[in-house]
Amino acid sequence: MALPSTPLASTALRLTREDLLRWARECGFDLAGIAPAQPLPEFKFYEQWVQRGRAAGMGYLTDHRMEARRDPRHLLNSAQSILMAGVLYKSPQPSIGTLDDPTRAWISRYAWGADYHDVLRARFELLAKRLPAGVEYRICVDTAPLLERDYARAAGLGWIGKNTCLINQGQGSWFFLGAMLLSVELPADVPPPDRCGSCTRCIDACPTQAIVPTGQAVPAWELDAGLCISYHTIESREATPEPLRAAFGSHVFGCDICQDVCPWNRRAPQTEVAEFQPRAFAPPLEQMAALTEEQFRALFRETPVWRAKYRGFLRNVCTAMGNAPRREYQPLLEQLAQHAYPAVKQHAQWALDQIAKALRE
Template sequence: MRADEVLQIAHECGFELAGIAPAGTPCGSAPDFSRYQDWVAQGMAGEMRYLTDRRAEVRRDVRNLLPNARSVICVGKLYNTPDPPRREGDARISRYAWGRDYHLTMRAALERLTGRLLEYESFDHKICVDTAPLLERSFARQAGLGWIGKNTCLINEPLGSWFFLGEIVASLDLEPGSPPPDRCGSCTRCIEACPTQALVPSGDGWTLDARRCISYLTIELRGPIPDELRAGVGDHVFGCDICQDVCPWNSKAPVTEDRDFAGTAMPLAELAQLSPEAFRERFKDSPITRATYSGLMRNVAAALARRENH
């Protein structure tokens, strides 16, 4: 099977982006792994132990996931949807969480793609959607899907950064793509717009200090949000898109017609009334469950309090 055939089938399966990355280098190290190690060593992962425990070392080489891996088929699926009508008192929720859980949507699409490929040739494989110990953006960059911007998101010309990533680690020997040039230039809009100054200098570039990121604070942090960061969090209750909203590459990003990703407004007062059972029912197929009931209630209460004080 040729790489161009794989990419054509990926597009037929609904992925706007597709590319091939090599499964490893002669030394067996994943691209950018040393930068990842430095980031972890500086404590920037915060309390996200899944990024710092034994799984961190697995990310060194994708062949730890599939010993006979030769290629990584990288795909991207657009999730940019029109903003739902927003009213005073609505919660701010990250765009990726507006609709159905992308883990479910992406895995189903990757399984369709894998099934199509297996019709042509038998091969060993492992499907990865965010949860596997894999440096996704690094492989996606190597595959030619985009460059890693100063906001640490993968950016594609012309799709911007509103897309989910997924991978099929495969035993197929496919011709890899090549990384595109970095097109951020001298732009620093994302850095200047971040209300908690989470984008910090790192070597000759920029990195994300998760401990200051609104997404981390409202989703992953299980304890109280530090006092000095609360004002910056504002009325965000699940995630944050500011560094993507201000990115010039997203100003003309296309919109998906996939209804799985469409969202509706969520009033803070309505969310505050949810019981644990109602939370589980309302968000059973939503990534919002990641914050846990207590975490979301903490965020909603803080947002309501800040609104009352202003």
């Protein structure tokens, strides 16, 4: 949303970097910094990544919105600075992987609580109320075409790790990012150095080898979305390629492995934000497979899991059941093998085949 324009010479004097960063903290952001609202050299890498086909089926990253990402001024003509801000979401529950229980549905940590878009936007709106009259602004929380991670790096919030997450030296990588474009020129922060060093834990731990070499010096690694569990369980509407399914384990929405193993997350602080506390922590697969569309809506409508849609979620639950093959799953899977949605049908049949194979052995 943009407020009516007024000459900026006077307002620029009344909005200081110090005030803005202090207000960001007071409005509930754990991290905040300022980047210039200009094109970044990282755009070139993003273009190459798309050209290499690494975005898989994510049309919103490859269609006309790709060009819009070149310059943040496409989002707000008058933008001169970007306030990049983050809110931590790590709740006290352990990483799901440590439960070592394949009969539980593993949902990525970021999706355990309420939808972060609403939580972050509400905080930015509080902050906007403090801006001097005449300052134009636009709030972007993960839905506008903006290279958020790269601007967050430019704003000094962290470096981009080999796992492609933004990592903050003191706070790790469990945070949500948002941006506020501002029509005022403010002194920018300095990006921190890359502190991954010779570590390759995320690359080694990825079950599908989705972190692949770029063939160039910087960045040396990139994500092949077509191999990533997060892409297939959240974004893709298709059946998952069969050779990948066994590596998905019990993941039914997203995957945290490359963040769980990162040493910079060992001492990552926990959030106190009530909205990010888990609503359904690792529920039993059987319960998830038996959900009606109505029950799915009641449980996940206001959480990020909603993005997978009921059909995508059921497809993922079938994969997880096939990876934890148990005779007692057969009746539920036989019902799902009659589902109207082809991907659910296919995955249910695949899971039944895995169970039949396990029972023969």
